[in-house]
Amino acid sequence: MTRSIERVAAVGTAPERVDGRAKVAGKAPYAYEHPVERPAYAHPIQATIAAGRVRGIDTARALAVDGVHTVLTPDNAPPLRRGQDAELEILQAPDVAFRGQIIGCVVADTPEAARHAADLVAVDYERRDHDVTLASDRPDLYRPGEVSHEADTEDGDVDAALAGAAARVEAEYRTARNHNNPLEPHTTVAVWDADGLTLYDSTQGVHSLRSAVAEVFDLDESRIRVLAPYVGGGFGSKGTAHAHVVLAALAAKRMSGRPVKLALTRQQTFTLAGYRTPTVQRVALGADTDGRIDALAVDVVEQTSRVKAFAEQTALPSRTMYAAPHRRTTHRMAALDVPVTSWMRAPGVCPGMFGPEVAMDELAERCGLDPIELRLRNEPDRDPETGKPYSTRNLAECLRGGARRFGWDARPAAPRQTRQGEWWIGTGVASSTYPVHHAPGSAARIERRADGRYHVGVGAVDIGTGAWTVLGQIAADALGVDREDVVVTVGDTALPFASVAGGSSGTTNWGSAIVAAAHGFRARFGDDDPPAGSEHTESAPENPDTERFAMHAFGAQFAEVHVSADTGEIRVPRLLGVFAAGRIVNPRLARSQFLGGMTMGLSMALHEEGVMDERLGMVVNHDLAEYHVATNADVPSVEAEWIDEHDPHVNPMGTKGIGEIGIVGTAAAVANAAYHATGVRVRELPVTADRFLTA
């Protein structure tokens, strides 16, 4: 069979997700559902103090419960290798670093018995005063070693430039503590046998999880297999290994061969699965009378857990957004007795585009400019941070196109101009951006099998994004066959190495590997269908253009906001996002990514805040009844569009990554629109009704 020359490219078409039917029919096994022989069930025991140590644990009542096999404690848990990642090195010492930390575990025949018995464990603590309060004037703030890039940057003389600026904005902005809350909770099934450890885990990276587990169990990676064929969302919270995975593996080790299942409860995910730090952002912008920014400073204060440092890269996006000769960004951290902060959708970039993008709105008003015009006037020719040219930068197109589509021109320039009944009405805009991340080493295997199809294996994970589907589209084009002739398999460390599903980089990294493998396959076996059994594995080559160009996706977010003059209640009847994110592989699935991100951004703007009770050192609204995420009724109209962007530098597909950019800038657009509606400037998230009482 020779392939048809007229074959239509699969990339750019919009097939439904290949895993969709299995998922809605309940036939796609999520981690916890993998059938194993006679599983036992583990339930964590969590510290009920925020700082101190465990003096003693009385497990007698727990052990007396029918069906309970063992209670793991710091006194009896199997040893782990220590010194690498204290979040994972659980039950090795009696210290308590945050409320909710794992201090033990019950293993029983049923999840009910395990949970019940966990409640019967009596713990004697030695308390120390805890410290859970983030404040920007703490004397013990420190500069982190790095925040994925350098913690601080400085060009020119920001203070002098600010002092001489014709128009100036200097204000403090705050974003709230946010929790990822994927629909599928964090679950693990651990099975030890003679060959080693098998984990069915709800993870964003089978290989990265394997590395973390191998490290802490001091095992060769070849003795660990991780499988994650289907994952019900992660938003970053499944991107790094968390303690419950280690706990499940420890419990299974103790059960000598019997598999152990562990599912975190929703409440447990609030302390054990990572979350986004609250941030305090001191933003300063200085501009000339034409609105050209001369000085830009973003000084960030945020928190980290004492047990493990994680520095949210909050000032990162402001380094690349706008031209300014005098620039400064800093990060300062408070190490607190709090759970471990970690990745949440667009870490750093999402909160870091709140303060500066609201400040831009304020600067536009000071300069008497339309907020879009201000942004256009400050478009850089080259990346202000690195001096490199952009591979492509189409922010201006997004802003202009979005303005046309949104009806921006009809907007009154001044705030508090439009009233319909009890409602003040306003519109707002903010820019959006997300870097194109590359991670080395992903590989793909392509095999032509007896079924006549090309089987593509890559150890990627589809966390609900559509990787199962788009990787097949990419493979079909790279091989020059129909999509129906390609079978993709992901989610298994038995497949070639793949980078984590994070940083909006999955399609870049895995797709590049597939293209390389497909081209290698054809080079080796020719363009005609080779015999069954022909197989080729290849890694994605390094992309030299990543050194030559600054690579970022951009976008513009528009919001219409209504604020009740009587109660301050806020409605967002309309959101529009326009994105320039390279080539869109599958418009159907891409739209879902954008809309999902924007909806999450709206939720961040209006609802999401983990409220810390400082007396207890815990987030009190740690469930979905009280930690609100946007409901359908909060989101009447969300639309996403994209411009046809061709970027020859980012990767062979021309894609930039779309999983995160949708959440970036949304909250600023909403806050700016609320200001335009009411004249009340809110610089702190979430934007709530009580802020408008004076309106």
Added chain:
Amino acid sequence: MQGSDAVELVRPDTLEEALAAKAERPGAVPLAGGTDVMVELNYDHRRPEALVDLTRIAELATWSASGGHVRLGAGVPYTRLIDELGDTLPGLAMASRTVGSPQIRNRGTVGGNLGAASPAGDTHPVLLAAGAEIEVASVRGARRIPADTFYTGVKRNALAPDELITAVHVPSAAVPAEQFSKVGTRNAMVIAVCSFALVLRDGHVGAAIGSAAPTPRRVPDAEAFLAAELPWGTDAPLPDSLKRRFGELVAAATEPIDDVRGTAEYRTHALGVLARRTLTWAWDDHRGSVRACA
């Protein structure tokens, strides 16, 4: 479950059996839709000696209307109340529409709302404003408790330990001048930051606040003011000064706290707004009926 921690599940088929079970185990917790009780059990906030499942008792899930009253069985779910009694009990139906999600409304009941007696329960202000009576029963007999005296504290009510809620008696609206309004921190599936109900009927005013005091409560000064000042029997519009004064009296009757959902100050302010707003709507209903009679 085992040993002393076991929770016994009693599943009576008749009210008599249920009352007998409750008499025998006064600590037993009645279970209707389970939308409150099961959450509390799940979080281990309580571990009762027994649960009495009332869902098998057919008569609790019925309603009847006679003599200007509706007797609403304690086990009628919100969804049925909305579908079947929307015209007869418009205020209660309005409040019911704001409860939880469709799934919660399919399970949850007014009886359960009363049993939980949360200060934020959505139906309480309407029951208070409408002058409802709560019918309770025990092996000792049945009695009716006026809604005014039913709520005795945060999540506490006037039931004796052996009593079960069997029904609520609500005057039906000859004229649908009943309104309910609620502020939440999102548009659906939300616990009230504060809520307000107003019922206007033949010279009588019932008004009550929710989620702004230790218990849902009526606002007597505001009621008395309105009863005296409203131009009953006319279709005259209300002066702004009257609406404003009513709002002030309602706000003055609040006793709110700060919590995760909102500040005390916000609640007081918003209740004044809800009072004015519901008064406007309810008076419009009243004026419509006056014109219809003319």
